[in-house]
Amino acid sequence: MKLVAVTSCPTGIAHTYMAAEALEQAAVAAGHEIRVETQGAAGAEALNPIDIAEADAVIFAADVDVRDKERFAGKPLVSGPVKRGINNAAAMVAEAVAMAEAAPAEKPEAGSVAPMTAAAPKLGPGAKLRLWLMTGVSYMLPFVAAGGILIALAFLIGGAEINQVVYGGDFEGVTYEAIANPTDILAQAGFAGVLMYLGATAFSMLVPILAGYIAFGMADRMGIAPGVVGGLVAVAIGAGFLGGLVAGLLAGAVVMALKLIKPGQALQGIMRIVVIPLVGVFVVGFIMLVVVGQPIAAAQSWLTDWLAGLSGANAILLGLLLGAMMGFDLGGPVNKVAYLFGVGALASGDLTIMAAVMAAGMVPPLGMALASVLRPKLFTPGERQAGKAAWLLGASFITEGAIPFAAADPLRVIPSTMIGGAVAGAVSMAFEATLRAPHGGIWVIGLIGNWGGFLVALLAGTAATCLAVLALKTVARSETAAEADEHVLAI
Amino acid sequence: MSDLITADLIDLDLHGADRHEATARLAGLLAAAGRVTDADGFLADVRAREEQMPTGIEGGIGIPHARSAHVTAPSLAFGRAPEGIDFGSEDGPADLVFLIAAPEGGGSEHMTILAKLARKLIHQDFKAALRDAPDADATAALIQQSLT
Numbered sequence: 199m200k201l202v203a204v205t206s207c208p209t210g211i212a213h214t215y216m217a218a219e220a221l222e223q224a225a226v227a228a229g230h231e232i233r234v235e236t237q238g239a240a241g242a243e244a245l246n247p248i249d250i251a252e253a254d255a256v257i258f259a260a261d262v263d264v265r266d267k268e269r270f271a272g273k274p275l276v277s278g279p280v281k282r283g284i285n286n287a288a289a290m291v292a293e294a295v296a297m298a299e300a301a302p303a304e305k306p307e308a309g310s311v312a313p314m315t316a317a318a319p320k321l322g323p324g325a326k327l328r329l330w331l332m333t334g335v336s337y338m339l340p341f342v343a344a345g346g347i348l349i350a351l352a353f354l355i356g357g358a359e360i361n362q363v364v365y366g367g368d369f370e371g372v373t374y375e376a377i378a379n380p381t382d383i384l385a386q387a388g389f390a391g392v393l394m395y396l397g398a399t400a401f402s403m404l405v406p407i408l409a410g411y412i413a414f415g416m417a418d419r420m421g422i423a424p425g426v427v428g429g430l431v432a433v434a435i436g437a438g439f440l441g442g443l444v445a446g447l448l449a450g451a452v453v454m455a456l457k458l459i460k461p462g463q464a465l466q467g468i469m470r471i472v473v474i475p476l477v478g479v480f481v482v483g484f485i486m487l488v489v490v491g492q493p494i495a496a497a498q499s500w501l502t503d504w505l506a507g508l509s510g511a512n513a514i515l516l517g518l519l520l521g522a523m524m525g526f527d528l529g530g531p532v533n534k535v536a537y538l539f540g541v542g543a544l545a546s547g548d549l550t551i552m553a554a555v556m557a558a559g560m561v562p563p564l565g566m567a568l569a570s571v572l573r574p575k576l577f578t579p580g581e582r583q584a585g586k587a588a589w590l591l592g593a594s595f596i597t598e599g600a601i602p603f604a605a606a607d608p609l610r611v612i613p614s615t616m617i618g619g620a621v622a623g624a625v626s627m628a629f630e631a632t633l634r635a636p637h638g639g640i641w642v643i644g645l646i647g648n649w650g651g652f653l654v655a656l657l658a659g660t661a662a663t664c665l666a667v668l669a670l671k672t673v674a675r676s677e678t679a680a681e682a683d684e685h686v687l688a689i
Numbered sequence: 690m691s692d693l694i695t696a697d698l699i700d701l702d703l704h705g706a707d708r709h710e711a712t713a714r715l716a717g718l719l720a721a722a723g724r725v726t727d728a729d730g731f732l733a734d735v736r737a738r739e740e741q742m743p744t745g746i747e748g749g750i751g752i753p754h755a756r757s758a759h760v761t762a763p764s765l766a767f768g769r770a771p772e773g774i775d776f777g778s779e780d781g782p783a784d785l786v787f788l789i790a791a792p793e794g795g796g797s798e799h800m801t802i803l804a805k806l807a808r809k810l811i812h813q814d815f816k817a818a819l820r821d822a823p824d825a826d827a828t829a830a831l832i833q834q835s836l837t
Binding site for chain 1 (some may be wrong): 738810812
């Protein structure tokens with residue numbers, strides 16, 4: 199049987215560790231596996247979410263509040279003072295085991311309030327992968343919410359040109375210089391400029407945090423550095439969140455592999471402090487930069503040329519294509535190509551393409567938000583929270599609002615956002631809606647020509663995304679994914 | 690980093706009417722070694738901790754301890770009390786008393802060592818060796834050794 203425990207005491211220098219040792223000994227003596235998190239002064243190494251997910255029961259031996267208790271929600275729990283952990287560790291372990299054995303006999307529905315539910319089954323590889331992704335997403339969510347809402351507020355207060363005011367560029371024929379020194383932003387771009395800058399800064403961490411904490415989910419703390427650096431490289435090479443997923447999984451795998459090397463006792467400290475971070479960061483960074491970066495750059499320039507060749511093609515077909523590209527990687531390289539194509543068309547006087555591109559970029563977060571409201575059971579609590587923010591992000595043409603959903607379940611979400619984007623792009627082109635600004639979402643409705651048609655495109659695309667994702671999550675949903683979702687509730 | 694414990698921080702014949710007196714004696718050793726700047730101030734911190742919950746552990750162990758601004762280096766004073774001293778454990782008095790002194794803002798490296806010591810105290814063979822150690826030097830060596 200697998201157990202997890204948390205020990206803590208007021209001072210955090212003695213009892214915490216004695217209880218941990220006693221529980222470890224008692225569990226091993228009784229033939230069980232245990233992981234103990236010591237919330238003491240030497241710094242707690244947090245339990246791996248996977249260990250928690252796989253645990254059959256939980257033990258708290260604590261005199262002060264256990265930090266982040268929510269992680270253990272729904273598991274059989276034995277709780278007592280830290281001294282009980284020291285003096286009666288064997289009894290606590292036995293109690294936990296008995297509870298875990300008894301729990302499956304109970305009907306989960308009956309005990310709706312009681313924290314006892316069936317003991318956790320072991321997780322298959324698919325479920326583990328999903329759990330890793332969810333770990334990354336759960337740490338990324340606050341960045342999406344904070345950054346996205348700050349940017350939306352910046353547009354709301356400062357008008358659609360606020361992005362160009364702060365970062366430079368053309369807007370409706372006016373060319374703005376980028377503000378070189380961030381401390382000048384308040385004076386030169388006002389409060390909205392500050393909001394824009396802070397939002398964009400938070401957004402710049404999306405992919406590094408996603409990658410870093412996917413690696414954390416896989417390989418504990420040692421995974422964070424290679425994951426974050428890999429994520430930063432993914433940003434630098436324009437690989438978007440899909441690049442972040444690659445970086446995170448790669449970093450986790452590399453660190454897991456490095457941890458398998460067991461040097462002598464004397465070298466172990468060096469391994470942890472120098473070798474694993476050094477080798478991990480180098481290998482992940484090198485692969486991202488050289489092996490992943492080149493093909494992405496090549497694909498981008500190929501796509502750009504290809505789109506340019508399509509300029510004279512059927513407008514609705516072009517809208518369909520651009521829309522699908524917008525929905526594919528949500529701010530990643532393919533999305534960028536489509537977006538820049540729209541901006542280029544705008545500069546040369548064709549306003550319909552920009553409208554189609556924006557409609558398609560607004561649809562993914564809106565569609566996911568709608569889906570998470572219509573069928574909340576298909577989404578984790580974290581995703582439902584992300585859904586609330588996604589309304590505003592979608593309305594503001596911040597396509598990244600859909601990333602939390604896509605990163606957690608790429609194979610089902612990405613096709614849905616592509617379908618929705620394609621519908622929105624095609625409908626917008628069919629109505630010949632136009633847009634004079636390169637961004638701004640619903641807040642630049644004054645700059646949209648045939649806004650009625652644009653709204654129809656938005657609604658159609660949102661509905662299509664929503665229906666597609668609900669269908670895929672309902673039909674193509676494996677048992678293991680469902681299991682992983684159950685466990686991830688606590689993260 | 691200096692050793693956590695040395696022979697002059699060990700009293701193999703610890704007496705005291707109660708745990709406060711015994712703790713005060715051990716604190717005196719720490720003060721004499723310059724590891725605690727203000728013995729009374731440190732004892733007040735220890736007592737504050739002790740009042741939250743007595744630090745006696747089953748199996749004859751008392752571990753009064755505190756993180757205190759009066760501590761200059763993470764230190765351990767150890768006393769063997771042949772007659773036993775009540776540290777509030779339900780199974781009776783303690784004959785092995787560890788006074789753990791941690792500096793207020795102690796770095797996590799030091800805390801890791803104290804954590805290691807705490808883990809050791811659970812082990813029967815470690816306790817038995819402490820009870821059998823012939824003199825202060827051997828006791829200090831035994832404890833230091835257990836932490837490497």
